[in-house]
Amino acid sequence: MDRRNIIDELSVKTDSKIIMLVMDGLGGIPLQPDGKTELETAHKPNLNKIAVRSSMGLFDSVAPGVTPGSGPGHLGLFGYDPIESNIGRGVLAALGVNFPLQHGDLCMRINFCTIDSEGKVTDRRAGRIPNEECVRLCKKLNEKIKTPQGLQIFLTPVKEHRASVVLRGKNFYDDIEDTDPQKTGVLPLYPAAKDPQAGADTIKILKDIITQAKKILSDEKKANMILMRGFAQYRQFPSIEKRFKLKSLALAAYPMYRGLAKLIGMDVNWDVKTLDDQLDELEKQYNNYDFFFIHIKYTDSSGEDGDFARKVSVIEDVDKVIPRILKLKPEVFIVTCDHSTPAKMSAHSWHTVPTLIYSDLCRPDGLPEYDESNCRQGSLSRYESKQILPLAMAHAMKLKKFGA
Amino acid sequence: MDRRNIIDELSVKTDSKIIMLVMDGLGGIPLQPDGKTELETAHKPNLNKIAVRSSMGLFDSVAPGVTPGSGPGHLGLFGYDPIESNIGRGVLAALGVNFPLQHGDLCMRINFCTIDSEGKVTDRRAGRIPNEECVRLCKKLNEKIKTPQGLQIFLTPVKEHRASVVLRGKNFYDDIEDTDPQKTGVLPLYPAAKDPQAGADTIKILKDIITQAKKILSDEKKANMILMRGFAQYRQFPSIEKRFKLKSLALAAYPMYRGLAKLIGMDVNWDVKTLDDQLDELEKQYNNYDFFFIHIKYTDSSGEDGDFARKVSVIEDVDKVIPRILKLKPEVFIVTCDHSTPAKMSAHSWHTVPTLIYSDLCRPDGLPEYDESNCRQGSLSRYESKQILPLAMAHAMKLKKFGA
Numbered sequence: 139m140d141r142r143n144i145i146d147e148l149s150v151k152t153d154s155k156i157i158m159l160v161m162d163g164l165g166g167i168p169l170q171p172d173g174k175t176e177l178e179t180a181h182k183p184n185l186n187k188i189a190v191r192s193s194m195g196l197f198d199s200v201a202p203g204v205t206p207g208s209g210p211g212h213l214g215l216f217g218y219d220p221i222e223s224n225i226g227r228g229v230l231a232a233l234g235v236n237f238p239l240q241h242g243d244l245c246m247r248i249n250f251c252t253i254d255s256e257g258k259v260t261d262r263r264a265g266r267i268p269n270e271e272c273v274r275l276c277k278k279l280n281e282k283i284k285t286p287q288g289l290q291i292f293l294t295p296v297k298e299h300r301a302s303v304v305l306r307g308k309n310f311y312d313d314i315e316d317t318d319p320q321k322t323g324v325l326p327l328y329p330a331a332k333d334p335q336a337g338a339d340t341i342k343i344l345k346d347i348i349t350q351a352k353k354i355l356s357d358e359k360k361a362n363m364i365l366m367r368g369f370a371q372y373r374q375f376p377s378i379e380k381r382f383k384l385k386s387l388a389l390a391a392y393p394m395y396r397g398l399a400k401l402i403g404m405d406v407n408w409d410v411k412t413l414d415d416q417l418d419e420l421e422k423q424y425n426n427y428d429f430f431f432i433h434i435k436y437t438d439s440s441g442e443d444g445d446f447a448r449k450v451s452v453i454e455d456v457d458k459v460i461p462r463i464l465k466l467k468p469e470v471f472i473v474t475c476d477h478s479t480p481a482k483m484s485a486h487s488w489h490t491v492p493t494l495i496y497s498d499l500c501r502p503d504g505l506p507e508y509d510e511s512n513c514r515q516g517s518l519s520r521y522e523s524k525q526i527l528p529l530a531m532a533h534a535m536k537l538k539k540f541g542a
Numbered sequence: 543m544d545r546r547n548i549i550d551e552l553s554v555k556t557d558s559k560i561i562m563l564v565m566d567g568l569g570g571i572p573l574q575p576d577g578k579t580e581l582e583t584a585h586k587p588n589l590n591k592i593a594v595r596s597s598m599g600l601f602d603s604v605a606p607g608v609t610p611g612s613g614p615g616h617l618g619l620f621g622y623d624p625i626e627s628n629i630g631r632g633v634l635a636a637l638g639v640n641f642p643l644q645h646g647d648l649c650m651r652i653n654f655c656t657i658d659s660e661g662k663v664t665d666r667r668a669g670r671i672p673n674e675e676c677v678r679l680c681k682k683l684n685e686k687i688k689t690p691q692g693l694q695i696f697l698t699p700v701k702e703h704r705a706s707v708v709l710r711g712k713n714f715y716d717d718i719e720d721t722d723p724q725k726t727g728v729l730p731l732y733p734a735a736k737d738p739q740a741g742a743d744t745i746k747i748l749k750d751i752i753t754q755a756k757k758i759l760s761d762e763k764k765a766n767m768i769l770m771r772g773f774a775q776y777r778q779f780p781s782i783e784k785r786f787k788l789k790s791l792a793l794a795a796y797p798m799y800r801g802l803a804k805l806i807g808m809d810v811n812w813d814v815k816t817l818d819d820q821l822d823e824l825e826k827q828y829n830n831y832d833f834f835f836i837h838i839k840y841t842d843s844s845g846e847d848g849d850f851a852r853k854v855s856v857i858e859d860v861d862k863v864i865p866r867i868l869k870l871k872p873e874v875f876i877v878t879c880d881h882s883t884p885a886k887m888s889a890h891s892w893h894t895v896p897t898l899i900y901s902d903l904c905r906p907d908g909l910p911e912y913d914e915s916n917c918r919q920g921s922l923s924r925y926e927s928k929q930i931l932p933l934a935m936a937h938a939m940k941l942k943k944f945g946a
Contacts, residue, residue, distance in 0.1 A: 167906075172906070200944055200945075201929075201932070202933050202936075203549070203929065203933040203934075203935060204549075204932070204941065205942075207943050211945075221545050221944075222545075224945045226946055230946050483903065511907075520921070520925070
């Protein structure tokens with residue numbers, strides 16, 4: 139048995155339920171060395187009530203010291219090795235707009251931008267054109283760009299000046315530098331392959347598409363050019379249902395997290411907007427799934443904004459709905475996050491993530507609160523986030539005994 | 543991305559500074575089961591003052607239960623896998639005398655020894671001849687030993703009866719048994735290859751050198767023979783600057799640690815003798831480097847001497863200079879050791895090593911003292927020593943985000 143597939147091999151289908159509440163970027167650090175983290179500051183009676191009966195720990199999202207993006211952050215929580223299953227921005231963008239990707243597709247993100255008469259970039263975001271403009275421009279390029287025999291191109295609007303582009307029909311190379319020069323007053327860069335020999339074919343196709351796009355957009359006032367970035371080929375992963383026998387539902391309000399869930403074959407609700415929507419859906423679909431992923435965005439976004447107080451208040455809001463979730467009596471309830479986003483840093487960080495596993499079968503740590511300093515003393519200790527789902531499955535009696 | 547190179551790939555050059563204070567052999571155990579370790583016993587107000595604001599943990603130098611030599615002990619601290627990058631004593635000895643090694647050199651240590659008329663060893667250390675004698679004898683052998691076409695031999699005096707020998711010019715085999723019989727009254731051993739087939743060429747050369755040396759030294763009164771040990775081929779490692787973008791300075795008073803630092807391409811100060819020298823140099827060179835390795839030998843040597851009280855007093859002396867180091871305001875200050883050397887055992891041991899990371903960006907554990915029992919409760923938990931440098935780099939903002 140391959141060590142890496144041990145959980146896959148041991149997993150069994152049962153009726154038990156696992157609910158994973160991911161408060162994105164929840165982990166924090168104090169603003170002052172002798173202060174408290176956001177989670178330590180928050181008033182959270184409901185989380186504390188279950189903390190005392192839970193097993194807790196602090197997990198590394200990827201590896202000690204490594205700050206993860208949202209992709210590896212979540213893939214780890216879903217039991218996938220975050221390094222082996224790393225995916226690029228382009229793939230994430232396509233998944234986020236629910237584009238039906240096929241294995242081998244070359245994905246990238248584009249910005250519509252403005253260039254002057256010499257071709258130099260004057261606005262990397264084309265004045266943040268409205269969404270409707272983006273829709274119109276994508277349609278225009280989809281209709282007019284001519285691809286070589288056997289190749290297809292698909293532009294899908296994302297938001298404002300941003301779109302997702304997918305190329306299909308060839309064995310593409312994807313280790314390619316962005317064409318976004320990251321500043322104005324200069325020409326867009328050429329798409330350059332890190333290994334020029336291996337990438338020659340793909341680069342030729344991309345250059346031709348850029349030339350065509352420039353011509354097609356030349357009558358536009360603002361969005362008269364495109365910048366490409368985040369090149370990445372889509373590889374289909376074995377689904378969470380195939381690997382762990384978990385029929386899974388993602389309840390996330392933001393496209394990227396829906397995309398990540400879809401990447402591993404979760405069913406995705408494409409309509410939920412608020413926490414209330416998410417809980418309504420959880421209740422409605424409770425009998426139809428084994429694993430529920432509930433994603434809270436605002437802990438991360440308030441952290442990224444450097445707004446300590448708002449992050450505290452988001453945690454307090456989430457705390458209020460805990461009883462509603464527990465009313466469903468899931469066999470396992472997990473509260474964790476994909477990575478820390480300390481308000482002090484206004485960014486994702488490498489700090490370990492506080493994790494709580496609440497189950498009738500856990501060995502309760504008897505610690506009084508759910509926060510970093512209590513998780514530090516918890517029995518789950520410090521481990522890798524990809525161990526969280528296997529632990530949850532064990533507590534849900536979804537793993538067979540290993541060996542005779 | 544190769545899992546093992548993830549830190550290399552993510553590392554970026556910045557202006558921030560990391561100071562790593564290595565108190566060699568710092569970790570200990572109590573003399574009596576209900577007693578305290580050396581570190582727990584020591585009065586160390588300055589280390590305790592920063593402990594409360596640090597992240598702490600206990601790290602395995604190599605693997606649980608494995609007692610490391612100085613090589614793997616330090617290579618782990620420098621972020622190198624201590625098992626994969628293990629090097630032999632011979633290489634360490636050559637590095638310690640600042641010999642300009644080339645990739646592929648076969649290194650060994652020799653002892654000058656005394657043999658009787660039958661060739662039997664009567665003193666394995668030739669009466670610990672003075673250093674000047676060693677210099678003269680090395681010169682004599684360098685001049686008189688004849689090597690086959692294309693081969694070169696270099697003897698460098700180390701100290702008393704000890705010298706470093708380097709053979710150059712061939713693809714050598716190095717899995718060879720020592721010729722030191724480890725007792726007197728017997729003949730020196732032959733250099734024996736563990737795989738006789740693969741090693742035949744190298745063994746022939748070594749035997750010829752031993753025969754010549756015996757003849758050349760036959761007119762000496764004390765040092766009339768050599769014993770060889772620690773055969774090891776030198777492989778050049780990718781430097782710490784190439785791997786982690788850390789321009790690094792080693793401030794160590796002992797040759798072996800300078801050699802270890804040089805092995806991974808650190809700049810080495812070859813003059814510092816005392817802790818004061820080390821701190822003077824640290825202050826002088828502070829703007830010229832990203833990473834400073836300060837090595838304290840006497841915690842280890844007092845431990846090896848089984849002198850608990852002296853080890854405590856060395857720790858207390860080091861504690862006194864902490865404010866001087868912190869005055870430089872390094873972004874990250876680490877206090878740790880390469881392995882434990884409990885005075886109770888008078889030897890290196892496998893016990894985990896107390897580690898403290900002090901930084902404005904750490905998540906403070908709020909623990910009152912820097913010692914083994916507090917480190918055990920720290921958030922860094924128990925990990926591998928090769929994770930310490932990546933953690934330090936993260937806190938110094940020297941690692942990019944991983945994944946989208």
